[in-house]
Amino acid sequence: MKELLQAALEGKVTAIARLITLTSSAGETALEVQEGIFPHTGNAHLIGITGPAGAGKSTLIGKLAATLASNGQKVAVVACDPSSPKTGGALLGDRIRMHNLIHDENVFIRSIATGDSAGGLPLAAFRAADILDACGFNTVIIETVGTGQNQVDIMQAVHTIIAVSAPGLGDDIQAMKSGLLEIADIHVISKSDLQGAGKTHMEIETAVHMRQKHSSEDDGPEPWDTPVLPVNGLTGEGVDKLQAAIQTHYGYLKQANNMQTRCRNMYQQRIYREAIDILSQSFKGNPDEYVSTSLERLIKRELTPTQAALEAIGRLK
Numbered sequence: 001m002k003e004l005l006q007a008a009l010e011g012k013v014t015a016i017a018r019l020i021t022l023t024s025s026a027g028e029t030a031l032e033v034q035e036g037i038f039p040h041t042g043n044a045h046l047i048g049i050t051g052p053a054g055a056g057k058s059t060l061i062g063k064l065a066a067t068l069a070s071n072g073q074k075v076a077v078v079a080c081d082p083s084s085p086k087t088g089g090a091l092l093g094d095r096i097r098m099h100n101l102i103h104d105e106n107v108f109i110r111s112i113a114t115g116d117s118a119g120g121l122p123l124a125a126f127r128a129a130d131i132l133d134a135c136g137f138n139t140v141i142i143e144t145v146g147t148g149q150n151q152v153d154i155m156q157a158v159h160t161i162i163a164v165s166a167p168g169l170g171d172d173i174q175a176m177k178s179g180l181l182e183i184a185d186i187h188v189i190s191k192s193d194l195q196g197a198g199k200t201h202m203e204i205e206t207a208v209h210m211r212q213k214h215s216s217e218d219d220g221p222e223p224w225d226t227p228v229l230p231v232n233g234l235t236g237e238g239v240d241k242l243q244a245a246i247q248t249h250y251g252y253l254k255q256a257n258n259m260q261t262r263c264r265n266m267y268q269q270r271i272y273r274e275a276i277d278i279l280s281q282s283f284k285g286n287p288d289e290y291v292s293t294s295l296e297r298l299i300k301r302e303l304t305p306t307q308a309a310l311e312a313i314g315r316l317k
């Protein structure tokens with residue numbers, strides 16, 4: 001393990017890929033990797049790209065990553081793909097959609113299955129981002145699975161959140177329902193050449209400005225002025241402006257205590273996610289050991305489900 005960690009920290013791709021595999025599930029090995037990696041994190045700019053399926057996230061990421069890499073940055077992409085509820089497998093097809101990046105030595109792409117994660121961002125993606133951060137990547141882009149209204153968990157993992165919308169998907173309403181208007185630092189209208197792109201742009205921009213008007217009335221640090229940018233992921237038109245907006249937001253976070261505040265919120269949620277995962281893995285390992293004595297009493301209505309759960313947690317100690 002010591003040799004593997006050292007090789008990864010030196011930037012060897014095969015070692016990095018191996019570490020990501022080892023941390024994809026809980027256990028002593030995953031913990032050992034985290035202990036060796038985490039002290040070296042905190043240098044990469046973590047970017048989250050979220051939005052509904054079909055919005056053009058993967059195409060956009062392909063262009064953005066290529067642009068960043070052409071400027072000398074080392075870029076990593078963590079793409080989350082939905083798992084089958086029957087087999088647990090996943091297509092992991094983002095590397096196919098980002099085929100233009102395969103031969104770029106400055107770009108690393110890793111697909112991760114969501115597993116039984118309730119949202120679009122599995123805990124394995126957090127751990128992969130840690131490894132990539134520690135191993136010298138300047139920018140780590142995390143793409144959520146895009147399952148609709150549960151995309152706000154991306155705010156637990158990244159510094160800059162980009163919400164991608166596309167004309168014809170009802171994204172203005174979708175964004176408001178999912179909370180993306182509140183958490184997104186940058187809004188992108190992809191497929192900007194399609195009919196209706198202007199209308200989608202106007203509706204989301206109006207909603208963002210209304211939200212910012214209310215936010216500006218609150219006491220606190222100077223609020224971030226959320227841009228709404230039209231981008232064509234196929235031609236690359238508008239990607240340069242997106243890159244500039246990303247850098248501007250990163251600069252904004254470094255002002256005053258903005259970065260510290262964001263990181264505190266991120267890691268507070270991370271602790272919660274890790275704790276839930278530890279409990280979940282413990283129960284899955286031997287469920288009968290923890291629930292059998294409470295189950296019959298629950299069926300007889302002598303315990304409530306909450307009381308039974310508390311008893312089971314008590315047996316884990």
